[in-house]
């Protein structure tokens with residue numbers, strides 16, 4: 173049995189930022205994550221937008237946190253050495269219904285204190301974003317909207333929390349939880365932990381984790397989302413984040429020029445059972461292609477390099493009916509943060525959970541501090557962290573100097589994204605244990621060949637670091653990439 | 664800054680042949696190759712059929728020996744990162760980052776394979792999905808077993824050659840799936856690879872969906888004329904969906920879609936060639 177003050181369950185964005193904020197207190201923090209690495213759940217598959225706060229109702233926790241988080245996002249990213257592009261957004265309307273939505277968002281945004289909002293006519297909108305369809309009738313410009321790499325942000329929070337003393341335990345799925353006189357007893361696959369406070373950030377499973385000790389009141393009913401990714405060859409084609417507000421019912425389209433020059437298109441909204449979890453649906457991908465052609469007609473869709481799917485953790489109030497828990501009314505739109513005698517749960521935190529991750533981390537850490545009787549501050553807490561050096565982003569002189577210091581930075585492993593051996597080795601040193609772990613830390617394998625050329629050397633580096641043969645190294649899904657050695661050696 | 668008459672980017676058959684031709688004319692040539700050795704795609708093609716009956720590496724050997732005996736300045740393990748309009752290029756290797764100056768440049772960077780993830784193929788992204796060329800490299804250069812029960816999507820030459828190689832290695836090739844009404848690739852490969860090894864072929868079909876969570880367990884096949892769909896179990900999926908000239912380096916240099924007069928393309932980077940002899944012949948003529 174191991175003792176800790178706060179056990180955080182789940183190492184997605186929310187768990188990592190909760191842990192980071194908690195390490196500012198003079199307490200022991202342990203993070204229990206079911207998977208082998210951080211950022212494998214919803215945090216790895218979302219729209220990557222830093223919202224301004226004009227989409228939510230005034231006076232709510234969500235709005236308050238979002239407006240503040242957006243304002244502070246530049247500082248946060250500087251502290252954590254994370255790339256952030258405040259590219260601004262255009263919400264585009266193609267008819268009267270959508271125009272009304274834009275006007276409402278303008279008023280709402282102003283009331284929420286979002287700076288710089290402006291309505292633009294079709295001419296102005298197309299001057300700012302020449303690729304936009306000629307059919308656009310009105311656009312809402314929000315200069316404060318930005319984009320961040322959610323993997324980079326999550327990993328940065330993890331590394332910073334770890335540096336400040338948080339103890340991350342991977343492959344520790346919490347299966348049982350019980351209340352004791354002094355707090356909680358948590359059982360994972362192969363260990364037991366005693367904690368005074370539990371912070372439940374289990375993402376899609378946050379309801380199930382809560383129900384290990386509590387009666388159901390809120391449950392998550394997921395829906396699925398599909399995305400397309402276009403190559404960085406389209407970089408510059410779309411300069412702002414574009415929200416297409418559809419005239420008919422439906423989800424519309426969002427386009428995001430990402431921090432590494434690619435373009436993200438999505439998300440769709442479809443029932444969970446239309447495809448296996450985390451798998452894309454053909455109808456979803458075709459819908460996105462059609463929407464792209466409508467909103468930005470010249471977009472070279474043949475530059476698509478990948479598609480992926482996500483799950484939305486929609487929370488609903490539930491009530492018991494003949495021994496069954498059935499959902500009531502519409503999905504809860506506010507952030508659901510529950511504190512029940514030392515069990516703090518974040519349930520169904522959807523958009524803008526990425527934007528608000530740091531703010532929510534502080535929010536739950538304050539809650540935990542109250543339960544623990546306001547412990548002192550951690551005198552050694554340092555909020556800053558340095559990321560892995562990206563040779564590609566350096567000036568020629570700096571890159572040359574780096575190679576002189578360490579020749580590994582002269583050897584390119586991922587040609588599509590210009591990632592060097594030095595970066596890959598550093599990612600592994602910092603905790604990557606799968607191909608995707610390396611990809612999320614360095615970008616290797618994200619380009620047009622999708623790992624075709626760099627998979628093999630990365631597998632071999634992972635194998636060497638883990639002291640196993642390459643066929644023991646797994647991808648995200650837990651399966652090995654190659655099966656073994658050829659019986660007769662090389663054919 | 665070092666100066667050259669000609670910078671050749673890529674040390675495959677095309678780059679080597681172009682370098683040799685230029686050196687023969689007395690030009691000072693720099694040949695930059697990112698891999699540790701020259702040869703390009705030839706190195707992983709262990710089948711015979713190059714320039715008559717040679718294997719890929721044997722064919723490459725002949726060219727490499729000639730390059731080594733020539734005045735061409737060869738740098739292996741050296742990636743060309745960028746070409747600038749002022750006729751300099753940025754090279755990266757373990758020994759450092761450097762700019763070189765040149766009069767002319769030949770881009771012989773070969774081609775890349777179209778990945779399945781660029782198509783609207785639905786499903787998960789499990790282990791066990793490879794492009795045919797990656798599979799070929801993993802098996803032939805890495806010595807890795809990539810799995811059994813193989814479905815090959817697309818019927819390009821590389822896919823057909825891999826079907827034969829897998830069959831020879833004792834693996835079961837479930838089917839080649841081709842959307843057109845006949846196989847692609849060279850007639851020679853159809854005969855020697857597909858027919859000789861009785862590889863099942865599904866024509867006018869495509870893969871709609873990839874199934875499986877950790878490792879691939881099957882594909883959803885769709886018969887295009889009828890729309891009929893069925894699940895085809897498999898343990899590995901290779902894709903041979905076509906090759907695309909790899910011209911990333913000259914993207915920023917295009918002026919109204921045209922290359923500057925000092926830059927030429929050759930080999931598979933110009934257009935995809937079936938036969939290495941034609942690559943070599945054209946490359947020798949491409950040299951300025």
Ligand SMILES: Cc1cc2nc3c(=O)[nH]c(=O)nc-3n(C[C@H](O)[C@H](O)[C@H](O)COP(=O)(O)OP(=O)(O)OC[C@H]3O[C@@H](n4cnc5c(N)ncnc54)[C@H](O)[C@@H]3O)c2cc1C
Pocket residue numbers: 181182183184185186187204205206207210211212213214215216217218219220221222223344345346347373374375376377378381397439482483484485521522523524525526527528
């Ligand atoms: C489609 C979509 C698009 C979005 N787009 C945006 C956007 O553009 N901007 C924005 O601000 N927000 C966006 N969001 C919201 C944001 O992505 C989420 O709020 C955020 O990622 C949630 O993080 P999380 O840590 O709660 O979940 P996750 O990342 O899923 O982390 C939960 C973790 O808990 C672990 N876990 C689960 N059960 C257990 C257990 N029993 N024991 C141990 N560990 C366990 C899981 O393995 C997982 O690692 C989007 C969300 C979705 C779904």
Ligand SMILES: Cc1cc2nc3c(=O)[nH]c(=O)nc-3n(C[C@H](O)[C@H](O)[C@H](O)COP(=O)(O)OP(=O)(O)OC[C@H]3O[C@@H](n4cnc5c(N)ncnc54)[C@H](O)[C@@H]3O)c2cc1C
Pocket residue numbers: 672673674675676677678695696697698702703704705708711712713714741742743744771772773774796820821824912929930931932935936937938939940942
């Ligand atoms: C699988 C396969 C089977 C074939 N089978 C046959 C056959 O049986 N018979 C036959 O006659 N022909 C065959 N061919 C055709 C022929 O062999 C090829 O077309 C020819 O070898 C291509 O030569 P290349 O130099 O254009 O390209 P490649 O061999 O691909 O060479 C390109 C080189 O450029 C390097 N490079 C790329 N970018 C950079 C950069 N930025 N900096 C430095 N270096 C770089 C690469 O590392 C590579 O070495 C086959 C082709 C393939 C793909």
